Amino acid sequence: MSGGNPTMAPCDVERCAAAGCIPTLCVGAGLASNDEVFERSCAAIPGGVNSSIRAFSSVGGRPYAVARAEGAHVIDVEGTRYIDLVQSYGAVILGHAHPAITAAVAGAAVDGTSYGAPTPREMRLAETIAGAVPSCDQVRFMNSGTEATSTAVRLARGATGRDRVVIFHGNFHGATDALLAAGGSGVATLGLPGTAGVPAGAVAETLVVPYNQVPELTDEVAAVMVEPVAANMGVIPPAPGFLDGLRAECDRVGAVLIFDEVITGFRLGRGGAQATFDVTPDLTTFGKVIGGGLPIGAVGGRRDLMEQLTPLGTVFHAGTLAGNPIATAAGLAALDLLTPDVYIELMARARHLSAVLRDACDAAGFAASFPVVGTLVGMVTGDVPRPVDFAGATRTDEAAYARFFHAMLAEGVAMAPGAYEAIFVGLGHTDDVLDRIGEAAHRAAATAVAATG
Ligand SMILES: Cc1ncc(COP(=O)(O)O)c(C=O)c1O
Numbered sequence: 001m002s003g004g005n006p007t008m009a010p011c012d013v014e015r016c017a018a019a020g021c022i023p024t025l026c027v028g029a030g031l032a033s034n035d036e037v038f039e040r041s042c043a044a045i046p047g048g049v050n051s052s053i054r055a056f057s058s059v060g061g062r063p064y065a066v067a068r069a070e071g072a073h074v075i076d077v078e079g080t081r082y083i084d085l086v087q088s089y090g091a092v093i094l095g096h097a098h099p100a101i102t103a104a105v106a107g108a109a110v111d112g113t114s115y116g117a118p119t120p121r122e123m124r125l126a127e128t129i130a131g132a133v134p135s136c137d138q139v140r141f142m143n144s145g146t147e148a149t150s151t152a153v154r155l156a157r158g159a160t161g162r163d164r165v166v167i168f169h170g171n172f173h174g175a176t177d178a179l180l181a182a183g184g185s186g187v188a189t190l191g192l193p194g195t196a197g198v199p200a201g202a203v204a205e206t207l208v209v210p211y212n213q214v215p216e217l218t219d220e221v222a223a224v225m226v227e228p229v230a231a232n233m234g235v236i237p238p239a240p241g242f243l244d245g246l247r248a249e250c251d252r253v254g255a256v257l258i259f260d261e262v263i264t265g266f267r268l269g270r271g272g273a274q275a276t277f278d279v280t281p282d283l284t285t286f287g288k289v290i291g292g293g294l295p296i297g298a299v300g301g302r303r304d305l306m307e308q309l310t311p312l313g314t315v316f317h318a319g320t321l322a323g324n325p326i327a328t329a330a331g332l333a334a335l336d337l338l339t340p341d342v343y344i345e346l347m348a349r350a351r352h353l354s355a356v357l358r359d360a361c362d363a364a365g366f367a368a369s370f371p372v373v374g375t376l377v378g379m380v381t382g383d384v385p386r387p388v389d390f391a392g393a394t395r396t397d398e399a400a401y402a403r404f405f406h407a408m409l410a411e412g413v414a415m416a417p418g419a420y421e422a423i424f425v426g427l428g429h430t431d432d433v434l435d436r437i438g439e440a441a442h443r444a445a446a447t448a449v450a451a452t453g
Pocket of ligand 1: 089144145146147149172173174175227232260261262263287288297
């Protein structure tokens, strides 16, 4: 990857030795370039990536390979340092390698990495979440947001004795067969697999409806699952009355309302989107922030529903690494620091970032807008109206995003390699870092305009 500010070696031998690092396992050891890592990864890993969104398929080019990260920055194997706006797609909120997290991880690791028995840490993390999030009397942990959404759907189906699940076009709930259903634009669609490998039967009871419109439900519906702020098609707030309307409609037919707060949980605030918008779902799914950057997922909800999970109830759930001691230690450390004041600060930073990006694009004549919902920032590229649903979101000019993305990367700012991802601001993004992003964006926007064919 060209450009950036090569200021730091990817592998600092003295620092690594002091940390007791094993040289042959060192991330940067013996690796000359991003290209070498990518080519060897492509030979060993399909597409060279372990999550498809990390590939540069939609922006072109090859991904940089991260050797390490600190605060607002990632450093690739060539030593190029980027201001990072990906932040592990929202899993990292304190900034990379925050001392509280590294201490918690190191401290937990010496006690053993997994036991197959209950632990006080998972108890405390469940208590912390239940104490902060309105819908959660109880919490059950797993290892990813995907596991959380699939468990929540199974729980809702088991609890209601119904099969049908309603989801919203453009919302993303992870790689769960039943939730990988394709939606047509505008109209409700039932049972179209969203990807090869999902059998028609897996989505035959999944109804996909437009975001920000309250669907009329029938008493066949087990659950409505929604991103209370849509953050996988840009960042789209719920329309006034949308979440309340879902609550009322679920109550009317006896369906379970599930908020997928894998992104918004402990990111919009300690109570998540449900506290922000004052609508309480029956179940909530979590991931990302609650693990402090380590693998985690969770389902929380009303006691009578949660107790239908095994061993008390009949809806099966289990996981070898569920409630993992290191992930729960990191999660506790993160949630401990995320006080209400921190969210006020993060909201100010989100507004600051949106403003510097908007000013830069306006000055260069590069058409883009940067919606802010609380601490979340989105980017809509092109001269298009602010989207309220998937049909609007897909009017985004993806080619223009790709030009801006590469120009920003060359200026030393790493955005997500996809036009529909949120921009994640964290505690690492101090005001001077945000101003540097603004300066980079001025040059990048001009470059992107000049590159328009
Ligand atoms: C709203 C939402 N739900 C669920 C998931 C899946 O989480 P994970 O990637 O941890 O499986 C994601 C992932 O980005 C997400 O954004």
